[in-house]
Amino acid sequence: MADALTLLPATQSGSVAGSSPGRGAREGPRRALVVGASGLLGENLCRRIAATPGWHLTTLSRRPPTIGGGGHVALDLRARDDCLAHARAFADVTHVFFCARELSRGYGISVDANGEMLVNLLDALAEGAPSLAHVQLMHGLKWYGTHVGPVGLPARESDPAHADSSFYRRQQEELMRRSVRAGWSWSTIRPHFLCAFATGSPSNLVLMLGTYASVLRELGEDLWFPGSEAAFDAVTGCVDIDLVTSAMLWAASSRNCADNAFNIGNGDFFRWRDLWPKIAAAFGMRPGPVRPTDLPRFMADKGPAWDRIVACRGLRPLPFAGMADWHFAHNNVFGLGWDVVPSLVKAHRFGFHEVVDTEEMFARLFARYRAERILP
Template sequence: MSSLSARVACIWGANGISGTAMIDLLIEQSSNEWNHIICISRRPFQLDIKDNRIDFISIDILNATADEIVNELEKVNGQTITDVFHYTYIEKKDEDELDKANKILLEKALDTCVKIAGKTIQTFSLQTGYKYYGVHKSKDDLAKLPFIEDAPRHKGSNFYFTQEDLLKDYAEKYGWKYIITRPATIIGVAKGNFMNFAVTIALYATIQKELSQPLLFPGNEKSWNRISDHSTASNNARFQLWTVLNKNIHNEIFNIANGDLVRFRDLWPKIENYFNIPHHEQILNENEVQIKLAEYMPKNKDGWIRIAQRENLDEKAFDYATWAFADGSLKSSNDRYGDLSKARQFDWTTQVDTFDGYVQCFDRLKQLKVIPS
C-alpha cells in the first residue's frame, strides 16, 4: 500500500534529453516518495525501462486539444498529479514562429493540468535556458556576464520570456509553487533525439576515425578560446527535483550549470583521446570557421553507412544528428556563463566535471548502439 504522502510526477517531453534524465532519476527514488510517474511525449516511449510506476501517453501535444490530453490522463489516474516537470520544445527557424509554437506547447500543458489536477498540483517546474539571456542573438542583445536570473530582458521577442510569464500567471491563479530553471548547453542522451551538441560531436568523431582524418574543430579561433559553461542533464534533473522538494524554495528562477568553466581548446584534446584519434594541431582563423559540419557530414554519409552496417548500429542516427545546430553552437565567439550564486544561497553545493558529462554521454551512446563500442 502506497503512503498517502507519496507524490505523482507528470513529465511533459518525456522522450527528450531532459525528460529522460528526470525519468532515470525518479525511478531511483523509493515508491514511498514517488509512487506514480506519468510520461507524455509525441513519440512512443523510447526508454527500455521496466518500472510499474510508469504510465506513458503518446500524443501530439501541439495538435491535440487540452480535452483530448485530459481524456488520456484520466485513463492513468491523472487527477492525482502533484508535481509537473515541463521539457517540451519545438525548433523553428523564425523567431515569431518559435515563440508561437512553444507558447502553445506550454499553454496546452498548463490548461490540461488545471482541468485534470488543478487542486492537487503542488509544483510546476519549467526548464528554459540561456537563450533567455540572448545567447542566440547578436552581441547587443547578450546579457552582461555572468548571467544573473534577474538580468534585464533584451528587446524584441523571446519564447522563454513568453513561457516564463505564462507559468507565473497560472501559478498565481491556481496557487501552485513554480520553479524555473535555466541550464546552459545541455549534455545528455535521449534515444532518437539528437538535438544535442555532444551526440553530434560523437557521430562526427566516429566518422573521422573511420576515414583516418583529424578531428578538425568546427569553429573559429574565438570560439576555440571562449569561456562557457555546460549543464549535464543528470545534474539538471537532480537540481530540479531538489528544488521541488525543498520547503524553503517557492516561486524561484535559477541558473543551473555544472559549476566549472571550460574552453573548447581544453575539451577538444580530451575528445580526441576518448575516440583514439591522433592529436591534431588546430589551424584556426579568428573569424572564419575551420569546417562546417552541415556541409561536410552529408558528403561522408557513405562512411557512416559502412560503419553502421559493420558494427550493427542505428543507421538512422546520422539523419537525427543536428549538424547545423552544432555549427550554430560554435558560431558565436562570445563568452557565455551563468552565475550560480542564487542556487548556492539555498545550499546547492554540487559541482560536476563537464568532460565527465561528455564521457557519460559517449558511453551511453555505445550502450544504445549509436556509435561503435
C-alpha cells in the same frame, strides 16, 4: 497583458534555506507528470523519478517513453481540444515537469507554438488537477540572449529576459500569472548544453562530438575545429543530465525554491581550445586547426562514411540522420564567438551543491557509447 500583474525578477520571490514554507509546498507522496517524456531530458527525468522514494510517475508525450510509471497519456499538446478532453487523466498530479518543445527542420523554434502548448496543458490542469502544487519549466540560457551575442558576465537569474529569449519569457509570464490565481508554485531551470547517453536527440552534445570525430577519423583527417577562432577561445560550459534531473527534483520539492529560476551547470567552465586535444585523444586522433565550416553542408554527404564505420566496427545500425542535428551544432555549439558564463551562486545559496567534472563526464559518456556499440 490581460491581468494586472507586475512580473518581478526571479530572485525577488522565494527565500533562502531555513525560511518559512513556500507556496505549493506539499507533504506526503508526490505524483509527477513528465511532459515530453520520450525526449532526451524527459526519459532521463522519468528514470530518476521512478528510482526516487516518495514519487510516482505519469508520462505525457506523443510516443511512449522507454520508462513507464503509473500511466501514460498519449497527447499532442498542440491539439487544444484533445488536451481538455484528457483533463481527468491529471486528477492525482501534484508536480508538473514541462520538458516538451516544438522544433522545426534546421532546429527552428516557434515562440507561438511553444507558448500555445503550455497554455493548452495549463488549461487542462486547471480543470482536472485539483492537487496541483508545482509546475516547472525547462528553459536555458537563451533567456539571457547568449545565442544572439555577448551578454553580461556572469548571467544571473535576476537579469531581465533578452528581447530574443526564444519562447522562454512568454512561457514564464504565463506560468507566473496562473500561479498567482491558482495557488500552486513554479520554478524554471536554465542549463546549457545537456550531456547524456541517448540517441535520437538533436541537441545531445556528446553524441554529436563523437559522431563528428568518428567521421573525420574515417576520412583520414585530424580533428579540426569547425567554428571560428573566437568560438575556439570563448569560455563556455555544459551540464551532465544526471545533475540536471537531480536539480529539477530539488527545485520542485524544496520549500524555499518556490517561484524561482535557477541556472544549473556542472560547476566548471572551459575553452574549446583547451578541451579539443582531449576530445581528439579520446578517439585516437590529433587535434587539427580551426577551420570555419558550414557544418550542415559538410556533413550532408557523410552518410556512406558513417555506414562504413558501422559495418567495419560492428556498431548498432543507427541511421546517420539521427545521430546529430548539424544545424544545432553549427549555430549553437560552434557558432558562439563570445563567453557564455552563467552564475551558479543562487542554486548553491538555496541548497543545491552537486558538481560534475566536465572532462571526466566526457570520458565517461564516450566510454558508455562505445560499450553500447554506438560509437567506435
